[in-house]
Amino acid sequence: MNWFCRIIGLFTLLAGSLFSCAGTLAQFRTLLGDVEVELFDADKPATVENFLRYVKSGAYNKMILHRWKPGFVIQGGGFYVASRSGTNSIDPIPIFGTVTNEYNVGRTFSNVYGTLAMARVGGATNSASSQWFINLANNAFLDSVDGGFTVFGRVLRGTNVLNRFNNTSSSNSIFRLALASPLEDLPVLSAAPTFQDLAYADISLLSVQVMPKGAGGRDVSWMSVSNRPNHLEFTTDFRQSWKILVSTNGTGKTIQIHDTDTASSSRFYRVRVDY
Structure with a gap:
């Protein structure tokens, strides 16, 4: 029997603070199911700290997955919907600034299936901010693009959800909606979508x-x-x-x-x- 043991958190009554004994566990909750991810705190400290800042501040609340490329990536962290009813709009998540690329910091992790990596502006190595993506395939070619795309986590549980995003059959009930850039690959959960049918996701820390x-x-x-x-x-x-x-x-x-x-x-x- 294969099993994998992770430490969620470690606390002392006196100090009341978190000690890093293993990677932080984050839960990505989507309408298609939950994905549990281990973050690489020790190897990619600045990247993980940046990501956790968005999670803890609530910046990822009401977030949507905004880019879907089957066989490549599913991307989020860039946009949210303030209200699903009434007057709706898809708005950009305010950013806290950029983070220095950490691809070669600590252990090096390849952009393979099930890894979590930072998105960034094309050609700008140190431009990552709030957006991230999960690799839906072996995308090792990203390791050599402009200094490499920093992998800072991996999926421990929920690959069934990732596999849904690799299924392009109409019976899978995920559809591509082509809006204006950067939402030209927007995943929706209905062939006639409303704001209720966007691929909403939220992230919590365990x-x-x-x-x-x-x-x-x-x-x-x-x-x-x-x-x-x-x-x-x-x-x-x-x-x-x-x-x-x-x-x-x-x-x-x-x-x-x-x-x-x-x-x-x-x-x-x-x-x-x-x-």
């Missing part, structure tokens, strides 16, 4: 939160990964082994566990997910 309780102990909560074993673990010293506090099947929603421990002055938590 992080852990710890809240002390007045009567002692602490509540530990996290956005669980659905239909996978989620293991909440703890330790009082990083030099010691981690112990399982509870194991539960994820629901895709927030799970909260109360840790009754009152003897430890500090306690570290993490969540592991078996893939």
Whole structure:
């Protein structure tokens, strides 16, 4: 049996801050299903920090996937719809500036199927800002274009969703709408689309939160990964082994566990997910 274990987050009651033990996990929620992605924090720090800034600020709220090239890429991070009813418009996501290309920083990752990479202006190596794409095929030729397109994450779960975007049959219910550039390859979910039929997506981080309780102990909560074993673990010293506090099947929603421990002055938590 093949399985893959990732650490969602690691927190201490005293510091209350995130420690990077493995790549941050992000969940891309679409109308076609969820895609779970591991970000390469250690190897592409500036790129991941830039991406997380957009996620945490809410800039990707009400975002749409705006470029669909079957057998190549699906792209997002560039546009959103403020309201799906009433007077509608597709507006650009405000950018925070550009990020320096990190293709050759840390380990080098190729633009192969299922990887997440930064989009940018053609011919401008350091022009990446808010837009990203997921490779729908082996696009290794992108590794040598203008310094390489920076791969900063990979899909762990949800390739069935990616495969939907590679299916061009009419029965797949994804259609291409050709609007003015840069929306000439807009994916829609109806042959006669309205704003309701755009390929909406949102991104959330699978992080852990710890809240002390007045009567002692602490509540530990996290956005669980659905239909996978989620293991909440703890330790009082990083030099010691981690112990399982509870194991539960994820629901895709927030799970909260109360840790009754009152003897430890500090306690570290993490969540592991078996893939």
